[in-house]
Amino acid sequence: MPSRQLLPHRRHHHHRSILLPLITATAASLLLLVLFLLFLRRRKRTSPSTTSNAGDDSKPPHRLSYTLLRRATNSFSSPLGHGGFGTVFSGTLPTPARTPVAVKLMDPTTTSQQGEREFHNELFFASVLRQSPHVVAAVGFSSDPKRRRFLLVYDLMVNGNLQDALLHRKCPELMQWNKRFSVALDIAKGVLFLHSCDPPVIHSDIKPSNILLDAEFNARIGDFGLARLKSDPNLDVLDGRGDFEKKKEGFLECDGGGVVVAVDDCETESVNTGCYFEEGSLGVDQSPECFVKVPNLETSPETSGAGVSASPEMAVTLAGAASLSPGFDKASSAQSEKGVKKNGKGMRSNSVRDWWWKQDNEEVAASGSGSNPVGESKTVKDYVMEWIGRDVDKERPKGEWVGGEGGQLGKQEKKKMKKKKSRKHQLEWWESMEEEKFDDVLKKEKRRPAREWWKEEYGEELEKKKKKKKKRKGLNSDDDDGNGSEWWVSDDVLYGDRNLKKAKSKSRNNRGGTDWWLEGLSGDLWRTRRNSFDSASGEIPKSGGVSSTPSMRGTVCYVAPEYGYSGDVSENCDVYSFGVLLLVIISGRRPLQVNGSPLSEFHRANLLSWARHCARNGKLVELVDQSIQSLDKDQALLCIKVALLCVLKSPARRPSMKEVVGMLSGELEPPQLPIEYSPSTPSRFPFKTRKKGR
Numbered sequence: 001m002p003s004r005q006l007l008p009h010r011r012h013h014h015h016r017s018i019l020l021p022l023i024t025a026t027a028a029s030l031l032l033l034v035l036f037l038l039f040l041r042r043r044k045r046t047s048p049s050t051t052s053n054a055g056d057d058s059k060p061p062h063r064l065s066y067t068l069l070r071r072a073t074n075s076f077s078s079p080l081g082h083g084g085f086g087t088v089f090s091g092t093l094p095t096p097a098r099t100p101v102a103v104k105l106m107d108p109t110t111t112s113q114q115g116e117r118e119f120h121n122e123l124f125f126a127s128v129l130r131q132s133p134h135v136v137a138a139v140g141f142s143s144d145p146k147r148r149r150f151l152l153v154y155d156l157m158v159n160g161n162l163q164d165a166l167l168h169r170k171c172p173e174l175m176q177w178n179k180r181f182s183v184a185l186d187i188a189k190g191v192l193f194l195h196s197c198d199p200p201v202i203h204s205d206i207k208p209s210n211i212l213l214d215a216e217f218n219a220r221i222g223d224f225g226l227a228r229l230k231s232d233p234n235l236d237v238l239d240g241r242g243d244f245e246k247k248k249e250g251f252l253e254c255d256g257g258g259v260v261v262a263v264d265d266c267e268t269e270s271v272n273t274g275c276y277f278e279e280g281s282l283g284v285d286q287s288p289e290c291f292v293k294v295p296n297l298e299t300s301p302e303t304s305g306a307g308v309s310a311s312p313e314m315a316v317t318l319a320g321a322a323s324l325s326p327g328f329d330k331a332s333s334a335q336s337e338k339g340v341k342k343n344g345k346g347m348r349s350n351s352v353r354d355w356w357w358k359q360d361n362e363e364v365a366a367s368g369s370g371s372n373p374v375g376e377s378k379t380v381k382d383y384v385m386e387w388i389g390r391d392v393d394k395e396r397p398k399g400e401w402v403g404g405e406g407g408q409l410g411k412q413e414k415k416k417m418k419k420k421k422s423r424k425h426q427l428e429w430w431e432s433m434e435e436e437k438f439d440d441v442l443k444k445e446k447r448r449p450a451r452e453w454w455k456e457e458y459g460e461e462l463e464k465k466k467k468k469k470k471k472r473k474g475l476n477s478d479d480d481d482g483n484g485s486e487w488w489v490s491d492d493v494l495y496g497d498r499n500l501k502k503a504k505s506k507s508r509n510n511r512g513g514t515d516w517w518l519e520g521l522s523g524d525l526w527r528t529r530r531n532s533f534d535s536a537s538g539e540i541p542k543s544g545g546v547s548s549t550p551s552m553r554g555t556v557c558y559v560a561p562e563y564g565y566s567g568d569v570s571e572n573c574d575v576y577s578f579g580v581l582l583l584v585i586i587s588g589r590r591p592l593q594v595n596g597s598p599l600s601e602f603h604r605a606n607l608l609s610w611a612r613h614c615a616r617n618g619k620l621v622e623l624v625d626q627s628i629q630s631l632d633k634d635q636a637l638l639c640i641k642v643a644l645l646c647v648l649k650s651p652a653r654r655p656s657m658k659e660v661v662g663m664l665s666g667e668l669e670p671p672q673l674p675i676e677y678s679p680s681t682p683s684r685f686p687f688k689t690r691k692k693g694r
């Protein structure tokens with residue numbers, strides 16, 4: 001019996017002896033699993049850049065949570081500046097090691113279409129180009145299309161943008177010639193880096209507010225919202241698909257393309273940065289790198305900027321440029337011309353081009369129908385005219401010019417008064433031009449209104465009149481009447497920009513009487529929205545002008561003239577903008593500036609015209625900012641000459657960025673000015689004998 005009683009107890013004991021180790025083992029393995037997961041999670045957090053491109057430590061931009069960015073910017077409390085698509089705030093990311101950043105928060109009212117597109121574009125290019133020391137690197141982004149929240153995170157450039165640093169005189173360091181020159185060279189190298197990518201990246205909006213300065217005043221190019229890839233003219237012959245399609249397919253086979261990113265400061269997630277060529281569809285796992293090959297920073301002379309070979313060919317090319325023979329830069333210009341022409345047609349066969357094409361058309365359609373997605377009804381023309389009105393009004397002495405005191409006069413009287421006063425002012429203007437001592441010309445010219453000079457400078461109006469006259473006289477319209485307007489004609493006719501001319505005259509036919517003013521403000525000004533406007537100072541720019549929608553792709557005064565007329569975009573457009581920027585850097589003033597000066601200074605208002613005038617009179621040094629310290633005069637003159645080459649009206653005659661960097665860094669022969677800048681060319685500024693004998 002006792003043995004019977006013991007049995008259940010023994011069995012129970014037996015069970016316990018089996019269960020205990022089992023439970024312990026399970027618990028231990030669970031613990032191990034948890035520890036392992038924690039370890040993995042920690043590893044991911046500390047090394048977020050473990051991706052398919054192992055070994056590359058340049059994995060940003062990472063996806064970051066909105067909450068993290070809100071915290072990092074202290075609820076978006078310290079704005080650094082305002083752009084066309086939102087405000088940029090300073091902040092500090094907790095990892096790694098309290099990184100100072102600039103967070104661009106896209107304005108929800110603009111993120112409907114344009115803003116989102118700009119966000120994608122900027123993110124794409126910032127990812128591709130982040131390796132360059134001359135490009136502002138994007139370190140992260142946050143995107144929540146449902147809530148229309150788009151944020152971009154960049155390295156903080158502590159010295160802000162060049163516009164504020166130089167033109168608002170916020171950085172006295174830039175009064176030193178060395179600093180200014182090195183900024184110019186940095187920008188040139190940056191643009192060269194973009195153009196050296198495969199396919200070349202066209203920034204499309206080179207201007208001072210898009211140049212940012214780090215703590216050591218190294219200049220970096222930012223704001224890639226309008227950047228685009230140059231389409232390859234050869235694509236059309238590649239069995240209808242082209243390189244990009246192939247690259248895209250290639251990428252689909254490449255492993256990953258994803259970037260491991262930190263979310264909400266504690267989670268990790270693998271996402272792809274997306275290839276934003278297909279609007280709205282970011283579903284394809286592609287890395288931007290698969291579309292764009294960036295030059296190798298260590299081996300490429302382009303990116304270092306130091307290795308531009310001073311080959312005899314290059315020197316010859318530049319000499320050719322200088323003498324302005326029609327064969328200037330034959331190889332490269334023929335290439336670029338070809339590229340430009342084919343580009344125009346070549347927007348068909350690949351996704352990249354289709355994407356841009358779509359954008360353009362949508363934009364045109366939107367503006368055409370008056371349904372501006374941004375809700376900005378003013379055209380650039382309105383904006384510029386508004387500015388001109390404001391600025392010129394400032395110059396008018398009170399009670400003069402228009403209507404006398406309180407505007408009490410009748411209409412007729414007002415008119416008479418206006419005429420009288422304006423003549424008086426114009427006379428003062430002519431007479432105060434000390435550097436010109438053409439007294440006899442002055443007498444003859446004294447009745448000419450000031451605005452006529454502007455007309456001449458952008459000579460179309462005059463050309464039209466001339467043609468009409470010639471028609472009446474039965475002369476060949478191509479004959480030169482010796483009135484000095486050949487410079488304009490030669491630039492276009494000699495180098496075959498006939499289409500451009502046609503387009504120009506066509507577009508001008510519809511413009512009003514004040515449009516001569518806008519001729520100087522190159523680019524397509526007719527369907528854009530206002531952007532970056534500094535109303536406080538009454539300047540045309542905050543960012544140097546009016547920017548920046550995909551329909552326009554550029555900023556007034558900085559955008560190349562061919563942009564608006566043909567729509568063709570090539571590296572030459574950036575070269576032009578760089579030329580204007582270089583002049584701005586050397587002269588320390590805006591490209592268009594009337595404020596604060598008497599009317600006698602009116603003729604200097606347009607920097608480009610003024611520079612051309614100085615060149616023709618052999619007085620380039622007048623362009624140099626008077627407040628520069630420790631000036632290297634030769635270097636300054638070199639910069640001006642390079643800038644003048646860059647702003648040549650014919651795209652084909654402009655130097656390439658490689659040549660620009662070569663010339664600026666002294667590795668190529670310094671340029672001589674083209675013939676139209678030579679003193680022997682009859683000066684058309686601002687005096688010109690009238691054809692009519694008096």
Ligand SMILES: Nc1ncnc2c1ncn2[C@@H]1O[C@H](COP(=O)(O)OP(=O)(O)OP(=O)(O)O)[C@@H](O)[C@H]1O
Nearest residue numbers: 081082083084088102154156157161209223532547
């Ligand atoms: N990484 C940065 N570090 C410091 N400041 C920055 C940085 N990025 C932008 N900013 C500041 O924010 C301003 C606005 O920049 P954003 O790129 O949005 O517009 P923008 O270039 O001025 O104008 P637009 O949109 O007309 O081109 C800049 O002018 C600059 O002063």
